[in-house]
Amino acid sequence: MMIEVHMYGNLRHRAPDPRPDQEGVVQLTPIPEETVGALLKRLGIPPAEIGHIFLNGALLFTRSSMAPWLGYRQARGGVLAQDMGLETPVRSGDRVGLFANDMAMLVV
Numbered sequence: 001m002m003i004e005v006h007m008y009g010n011l012r013h014r015a016p017d018p019r020p021d022q023e024g025v026v027q028l029t030p031i032p033e034e035t036v037g038a039l040l041k042r043l044g045i046p047p048a049e050i051g052h053i054f055l056n057g058a059l060l061f062t063r064s065s066m067a068p069w070l071g072y073r074q075a076r077g078g079v080l081a082q083d084m085g086l087e088t089p090v091r092s093g094d095r096v097g098l099f100a101n102d103m104a105m106l107v108v
Helices: 009-014 036-043 101-107
Strands: 003-008 025-028 050-055 058-062 095-100
Touching: 003 009, 003 036, 009 095, 009 101, 025 036, 036 050, 036 095, 050 101, 095 101
Parallel strands: 003 095
Antiparallel strands: 003 025, 050 058, 050 095
């Protein structure tokens, strides 16, 4: 199985086919003990460009102070990652959603 990374906003230009009518999806072969931070590094995405990170449909990190009140299911048992979740492991079959800073209001 692969790790599926969905990129939104300005991050779409890093997808194999960045055209607006295509999905900004990258499928990667998992590396043992890989973390979200290592995955970002492998994709060449600086953490400063990230506004929100979702892991398997649950919110792992957000720069929005409104997210806790909006009822998003959270990846860390109700605790948003202060470290951006960069040390969170990713595994085969995981789906990671990366929203650029320019997409902040669309998620909130």
